[in-house]
Amino acid sequence: MARKKSQTESNTEAAETARRAPMRDFSRSLPMSLLRAREAVMRQFRPSLRNHGLTEQQWRILRALTTVDAIEVTELARVAFLLGPSLSRILRDLEARQLIERRTAKADLRRAVVSISAKGLKLIEAVAPTSEAIYAEITSRYGARKLAELQDMLGVLERSLVAMEVAGEESGEIEE
Amino acid sequence: MARKKSQTESNTEAAETARRAPMRDFSRSLPMSLLRAREAVMRQFRPSLRNHGLTEQQWRILRALTTVDAIEVTELARVAFLLGPSLSRILRDLEARQLIERRTAKADLRRAVVSISAKGLKLIEAVAPTSEAIYAEITSRYGARKLAELQDMLGVLERSLVAMEVAGEESGEIEE
DNA sequence: CAATATCACTTAACATGTTAATCATATTCC
DNA sequence: GGAATATGATTAACATGTTAAGTGATATTG
Secondary structure: OOOOOOOOOOHHHHHHHHHHOOOHHHHOOHHHHHHHHHHHHHHHHHHHHHHOOOOHHHHHHHHHHOOOOOEEHHHHHHHHOOOHHHHHHHHHHHHHOOOEEEEEOOOOOOOEEEEEOHHHHHHHHHHHHHHHHHHHHHHHHHOHHHHHHHHHHHHHHHHHHHOOOOOOOOOOOOOO | OOOOOOOOOOHHHHHHHHHHOOOHHHHOOHHHHHHHHHHHHHHHHHHHHHHOOOOHHHHHHHHHHOOOOOEEHHHHHHHHOOOHHHHHHHHHHHHHOOOEEEEEOOOOOOOEEEEEOHHHHHHHHHHHHHHHHHHHHHHHHHOHHHHHHHHHHHHHHHHHHHOOOOOOOOOOOOOO
């Protein structure tokens, strides 16, 4: 875990040292690499979405809804990769803004079925050109082939971790 | 785009169709690939961190602090890849839990300098073995070489987007 | 068929992400 | 030197991430 300073230290000097060569190892961890890469990508999209009054997650949901006639909430959560509570809140807001429509399944009153509204479709169509242009620019800068390869590798990584059971509960907190 | 149902459809059937082959294209976008990969990785670490009363971000901060004697808040934000407001809140909490120490720079009263406390170091040392074991397991499953290659590609992606000015303000919009 | 478990959300509570505004100190420029 | 401006950090406000608990509907079981 990177050697620490040893004895009597001057903090000013240490701060200067840190400014010059700061924590190479730490910032190279896999989670950090993924986080920074994703942030670099999303930084490109956010301003455009914001101009249309949409957050990243709201856009994910509307975008997903354009590819189906209707979909149940749980399935939508899976596809848009959102947790239930987040999705619940966002759907409430999108429904209030009349960008989506929601109704209850007749066969099972527990289930709600969601679909995009005409207004929602119009909004998506307004945003899509810019988004696609940005995506094309990213692809062009990074290289289409390399991009496909990267996504393959990410998919493999994801699948190789699915089987890996969560290792967390080492120290016995068995109760409950 | 996954063929849609054709004519007279019962919504139940449509939902079933979506369950089987849902939105391949959408879930293959780069942001989604990165998000899912990162989530797959973090899912391994979160339970262990949680057992020690730490969130992912709190751990990032403490971990970063172990590699320096002291560091200014802005620099810490850069290294731990957190926005100022998030860091501000987290530092307040970590300070209240006496896991870090904070003091004001003598030369510039605006700047705060943060360092990890003995208690914080002890906590990190308690978490580190499990974290390192998980990281080793991930590396082993995915392959060390492949992992290094993936991180290289992520770094290249990140750097190739830095130059890409944010769309929506085509370098025109100078001030205000 | 009634008690119970399970399921599909939804709410609650707290932590962080994100942008804008604020506050105090530093720096610049006249 | 002092007003204008810039900078470091925090606070505010709102949206989402995350886990736990709640609610109503459906499935299971005895």
